[in-house]
Amino acid sequence: MPRTSGPETREKLIRAGEEVFAAQGVDGAQLRDIVRLAGQSNPSAVQYHFGSRAGLLDAVMAARQHRTEQVLTAELARAGDDIGLHGLLAALVRAEATELRTERGRRCLRISAQLSHESGVRTRTPHPTLDGTVYWTLIGRIEDCLVALVPALPEPVRLERIDLALTLVGAALGDRARQYLAGTTPLTGEDVFLADLAATTAALLRAPHPIPGDTA
Template sequence: MARKSTGARSTPAGSDGGTDSTGTGTGTGSTRELLIRSAERLFAAHGVHGAQLREVVRRAGQANPSAVQYHFGSREGLLDAVMAERQQRTERALTERLPRPEGRPLDELLRALIDAEATELRTERGRDCLRISTQVSHRSGIRERRPHAGLAGTLYWRLILELEAPLLPLAPEPVRLERIDLALTLIGAALAERARQLAEGEHTLSDDRAYLADLVSVCTGLLTAPVPGAAGP
């Protein structure tokens, strides 16, 4: 989604129901939904491990101090619920862009993946979740070819696997898998930083369209760079 021209201050678009501007529950939605939204705001602002669960409960408008434990079992269970909802949104966005990734060229795969992830920049809760995603240590599982539990059976996982096919003539298997894992890490970090800039009202050096196009180019270069020490043609 394009924003203002270079050097202009970008204004985040979109808002979310169920919370006011401070993230406090308004009383609408289920207790579980209110806790998830409260956690998104606080995990993004203070860190997954820095945010206090009692503050999550208070911001959700709940009187029971054990509400997180009752609905999610633990901080980790709450985090899993936050990430599951974020993945569902990305999966829907990816389905709209590239429902059949098999056999597609590398730049098309990366563009669909990055564009789908970047839809989270459009809303406040999406920006919060991008900032959370980069904090957690959950990997995709591509190094072991075993998807993380949240990715099993998803279009997202199918696309990740397809990233390897164009690299077969370019690099040995360990390098291919490490590069894909690194590219996914880079995408997550880049979008999280963009989300932070938008959330904090910072000036951005380029609009969203240019930023995302350059991220596709950077990741393509990362994945296809010459392998050090490899024999030349």
């Protein structure tokens, strides 16, 4: 009977979780399918290793975050301290896009696209997998740029806008990952896609402060 303890089994469950969460969706994924795919006979294997379904999902996303965090750190170091809004977004997009290179990364992008709204930007309380990360620091730097570029933007609008921008990045990369996994040829090459995604997201963030009732 396969063991339900040890780091090897834990890693098998994470890998199985990546496949099932990507295929069935975060809300629709069945734990029994994850346990079976991981080769475990104990139906409580997920609870044993991760405490809950949410704990397994956090472990899946923490592994993905660890991979992209290293790339993002290097991207920001190359860019230097004077990097502006577009440069920050370009670094973020390039770092996240490294997950497109592998099937595992593509599956994780499909999952994280469903979780962008849980980052904690709107409440300034980072999700545990983001707390203390370079990614979370980058979000703060993006807000600092936005304060300077659109000073009239009220804080609630600013936070909501940043959250929407991150959701856009996640959704776009998740869709690109879906196309790669399905063997579909995207409309644009990857370099064009990533450059356009960074530019589009920057434009969204830099939009003028809206005046309620102004339809001009």
